[in-house]
Amino acid sequence: MATINTLKRYNLIINTLHQKKASLQEIKEIISNAFIDITDYTYSTRTFIRDCKGIEDLFSIEIIYNRKEKCYELQENNLNDFYKRNIESFDIINVIQTCEDVSKFVLFENRKFLGTATKNLNTILSFIKNRNRIGIMYQQYYEKESTYRVIEPFALKEFKQRWYVIANDVTENKIKTFALDRIGNNIVSTNTRFTSNAFSPSSYFDASFEL
Numbered sequence: 265m266a267t268i269n270t271l272k273r274y275n276l277i278i279n280t281l282h283q284k285k286a287s288l289q290e291i292k293e294i295i296s297n298a299f300i301d302i303t304d305y306t307y308s309t310r311t312f313i314r315d316c317k318g319i320e321d322l323f324s325i326e327i328i329y330n331r332k333e334k335c336y337e338l339q340e341n342n343l344n345d346f347y348k349r350n351i352e353s354f355d356i357i358n359v360i361q362t363c364e365d366v367s368k369f370v371l372f373e374n375r376k377f378l379g380t381a382t383k384n385l386n387t388i389l390s391f392i393k394n395r396n397r398i399g400i401m402y403q404q405y406y407e408k409e410s411t412y413r414v415i416e417p418f419a420l421k422e423f424k425q426r427w428y429v430i431a432n433d434v435t436e437n438k439i440k441t442f443a444l445d446r447i448g449n450n451i452v453s454t455n456t457r458f459t460s461n462a463f464s465p466s467s468y469f470d471a472s473f474e475l
Contacts, residue, residue, distance in 0.1 A: 272298065273307075274319050281327060281338040288312065291336065384444050385420065387451050388429050392417045397434065397456040401448035410448060415440075416458040419465035430465050432458075439463070 273295055280286055280294055288309065295307040316327045316336075326339040391398050398417060403410040415431035418439075422428075427444040 270318065273315050274322070277315060278319065278325060278338065281336060285330065285333060285335040285337040287335045384447060384451065385427065388417055389420060391453065392419065395457050395459065397454040397458055399452045399454055401450060402442055403446050414454060415442065418463055421465070
């Protein structure tokens with residue numbers, strides 16, 4: 265598993281090549297400057313080649329060598345919105361880790377702690393990928409009690425700093441969106457698989473939300 269320093273190098277390489285093509289020497293200087301606090305730190309060509317392989321394995325982003333211009337460049341068509349978000353998130357993590365009291369120097373926007381919502385992301389995503397029906401306890405905003413629902417989850421969606429799962433409500437046989445922060449922690453598999461047919465989550469969200 266990649267260490268935090270390795271991930272930091274990955275991030276620096278991707279960000280550098282996203283802005284412009286760069287020679288190996290330029291990349292080495294950027295990496296060395298970023299780790300200047302580490303005594304006797306050196307960044308070798310072998311490590312760079314290993315980092316390029318790691319970036320491709322982890323982010324599916326290919327770094328190629330342009331022999332004509334004698335520099336490295338990024339395959340931009342592989343840098344989709346998902347990986348751009350990963351890069352942005354890691355930039356923020358790097359900032360937070362630079363000092364013990366980062367709040368003295370960095371002013372973050374006030375936002376609600378997502379808590380349960382983000383904790384459920386990986387769980388629900390695994391059910392989406394495996395096309396498993398799941399049972400959830402769901403409490404709508406206007407209801408005092410939670411109700412048991414069986415849903416077929418199709419996709420996750422972030423909207424205005426909140427996470428939702430778009431799913432077929434099996435009981436009503438109707439496509440709905442469920443806010444993750446309204447779903448209880450006890451998410452269970454019904455051991456029943458489903459098919460999503462030709463349903464398009466992106467087209468559905470272009471229209472509206474139904475909570």
